[in-house]
Amino acid sequence: QKEVEQDPGPLSVPEGAIVSLNCTYSNSAFQYFMWYRQYSRKGPELLMYTYSSGNKEDGRFTAQVDKSSKYISLFIRDSQPSDSATYLCATDTGGFKTIFGAGTRLFVKA
Amino acid sequence: DGGITQSPKYLFRKEGQNVTLSCEQNLNHDAMYWYRQDPGQGLRLIYYSQIVNDFQKGDIAEGYSVSREKKESFPLTVTSAQKNPTAFYLCATYRENTGELFFGEGSRLTVL
Numbered sequence: 001q002k003e004v005e006q007d008p009g010p011l012s013v014p015e016g017a018i019v020s021l022n023c024t025y026s027n028s029a030f031q032y033f034m035w036y037r038q039y040s041r042k043g044p045e046l047l048m049y050t051y052s053s054g055n056k057e058d059g060r061f062t063a064q065v066d067k068s069s070k071y072i073s074l075f076i077r078d079s080q081p082s083d084s085a086t087y088l089c090a091t092d093t094g095g096f097k098t099i100f101g102a103g104t105r106l107f108v109k110a
Numbered sequence: 111d112g113g114i115t116q117s118p119k120y121l122f123r124k125e126g127q128n129v130t131l132s133c134e135q136n137l138n139h140d141a142m143y144w145y146r147q148d149p150g151q152g153l154r155l156i157y158y159s160q161i162v163n164d165f166q167k168g169d170i171a172e173g174y175s176v177s178r179e180k181k182e183s184f185p186l187t188v189t190s191a192q193k194n195p196t197a198f199y200l201c202a203t204y205r206e207n208t209g210e211l212f213f214g215e216g217s218r219l220t221v222l
Contacts, residue, residue, distance in 0.1 A: 043114075
């Protein structure tokens with residue numbers, strides 16, 4: 001079993017839709033939870049970062065962590081074609097080693 | 111501009127040849143990483159270095175080698191022992207106080 005599971009998609013939605021991206025993880029020692037966004041042929045960049053259970057909002061993006069069920073979510077409101085990218089969930093124990101999910105490819109159609 | 115520079119961006123190699131990918135950073139971060147990315151598999155850790163002159167194997171180190179002689183530089187050599195080297199390679203640094211990884215633009219290696 002992988003430590004972080006993520007459906008690779010692809011996920012295709014119309015412009016303006018609400019997008020829900022999800023991951024599960026197996027190790028309860030994980031403390032930090034991140035979402036990275038990766039455009040085609042580029043390196044990933046950090047999009048959202050959370051430490052505890054609950055929600056964190058940044059503009060159209062909301063990251064949600066449920067430690068009791070080991071579930072990580074990213075919601076994108078009013079999705080735009082420029083949101084088309086691969087979204088990678090990630091987690092670590094604070095010890096220099098980040099573990100990534102497989103990444104979900106998202107396509108937002110105009 | 112602060113950041114991470116990877117070169118070359120694209121590289122073609124014949125089977126049996128070693129190739130070295132360059133990674134240079136000016137972010138003054140101690141820790142540096144090499145990841146491999148294949149379609150549908152996310153990022154897999156090859157090697158990492160927390161400090162100069164020290165490095166550790168990641169999850170898929172076989173067929174790869176690294177060195178860390180300077181804080182700014184962490185080159186990766188893909189040796190002929192790597193059975194399936196065609197992939198997208200990403201170098202990253204780690205900012206300790208936030209746990210954030212900063213990535214270069216990647217190097218795409220194709221073995222002919």
